Amino acid sequence: MNSTLGTNTTHTYTITDNDPVPTLSINDVPVTEGDSGITSATFTVGLSTASGRTVTVSYATANGTATSASGDYAALSTTTLTFNPGEISKTVTVQVNGDTTGEGDETFFVNLSGATNATIADGQGQGTILNDDVFPTKLVITSINGGTTPTVGTGFSVTVEAQDPGGTPRNVAASTAITLSLKPGTGTGTLGGTLTGSIPANSSSVTISGVTYSKAETGVVITATDGSLTAADSTPFAVNNPVPTTTSLSQTSAARGGEAFTLAVNGSNFVAASVVRFNGSDRVTTFVSATQLTAAIPASDLTTFGDFPITVFNPAPGGGESNAQTLSVRRGTSTSVSCSPAQVTQGGSTSCTATVTDISGAGASAPAGTATFSNLAGGNFTPANCTLSSPSANSSSCSVTYNATVGGSQTIKATYTASATHADSSGIFILDVLATTNNFQATLEGQSFGSSAWTAGQLDNWAEGQSIPVRVRLSGGAPSGPQTIDVNFDYKKNATAGLQDLFTFTTSSGVTFGTAPFLKINGTNDVWTYEFTVNMTGSTGTV
Secondary structure (H helix, E strand, O other): OOOOOOOOOOOOOOOOOOOOOOEEEEOOEEEEOOOOOEEEEEEEEEEOOOOOOOEEEEEEEEEOOOOOOOOOEOOOOOEEEEEOOOOOEEEEEEEEEOOOEOOOOEEEEEEEEEEEOOEEEEOEEEEEEEOOOOOOOEEEEEEEHHHOOOEOOOOEEEEEEEEOOOOOEOEOOOOEEEEEEEOOOOOOOOEEEOOEEEEOOOOOEEEEEEEEEOOOEEEEOEEEEOOOOEOEEOOOEEEEEOOOEEEEEOOOEEEOOOOOEEEEEEEEOOOOOOEEEEOOEEEOEEEEEOOEEEEEEOHHHHOOOEEEEEEEEEOOOEOEEOOOEEEEEEEOEEEEEEEEOOEEEOOOEEEEEEEEEEOOOOOOOOOOOEEEEEOOOOOEEEOOEEEOEOOOOOEEEEEEEEEOOOOEEEEEEEEEOOOOOEOOEEEEEEEEEEOOOOOOEEEEEEOOOOOOOOEOOOOOOOOOOOOOOEEEEEEOOOOOOOEEEEEEEEEOEOOEOOEOOOOOOOOOOOEEEEEEEEEEEOOOOOEEEEEEEEEEOOOEEEO
């Protein structure tokens, strides 16, 4: 049997999704911190019901009382969580860092945002880090200078540790300021230097360096406090004197039979109780500084020729005797200096001679050795030193050339260096150097009592009735004609201080009077004047 099929017809049906949109939520998670390493805090993000669509949501961590910056946990930046159709649960893991800091429980958060194909019902999960550490209750000083005895005046270290009641080191939750002090009744010195420090957060100890103590003694106790933990006292300890070291003496020789003198000893590690020793015997000592002492050397130490050790002794605790410097007792000497000519013009030169004389009396001999010349004001010597020669019965001498590059009174000094037989000595000579100028100039100068130096400043120590040396120093070369000079002075009248008169006018080489000095009297104010004129043939001169 045959049949014929009819035409196919297609129908489209639309199923409308009228299911409610699922909601998202995240749980809260507690986690025990641990002492070290990493503990995972795993949060669950769930859909209220399975969805036929893909659901996405973003999550990120946020600080609470726990912070990622302080290392409590590892922060998570914004990340997308995807639920495929049919999935209803996903997890988010946050790493929590263990420590041994005693602190309260702390919190952080995981926040949800930006959901698609779902709404957020509970968008914040709280993570609670449960503290499992013991809080510190006390401070303990665990070390003084690393176990090495401190030295007076030298910085040392003090280590302070936070501990629990059982003596186990425990971290502090926040930076903890520590103050050190001397326990009353345990020392008579002064605790100084650096006396404060801080135990950093999440640490248990601090080492405070640069603590000092001013006196060598035993039984010193340091107290450490912070204001909340139980204070700590150190075990009693000693502070030692250092071993002193000497480097030089203010003089290395003295004359036999000479007078008592003060000797300066230079070095390091000197303390207030340091004593200078001459040949092993204590001498009266004055503490100047940690690098210098002075000692009274009596005349009785200078009766015998020889080389004698000078040492410094620091008493116990610690301390000891220094290395030795040598003070030689030799035959006494004196050094005199002369220059010829005794007056020169700036730019000129003169010959200066040092004569060294044995002044020890019986057995005197001519000193041998070297004389060194100096002048702090300037100029130069050719050569700077010379070897003594031309000995007589008890003296010898040598000469150098001084080149006068600066004007004014110059103090020429010669120093004799001690030899194996003779003590050192020095002497000076005041050389008159007439300064030069570009233009004619007249300068009034004088000498203070007991001095041969010429000065334009104040003259000191003269008494009534004494004659005062004064002069007019001329410079600038020969002028075109006579120069008039007035010398004014306060005349002594009745009880008024002043000068009686000026007298004995003389001229130096190259200077002549055009008009001799004559007196002009001012009767109203008692200022008298001597007036004269001069002619010059050289660049300098005096009246």
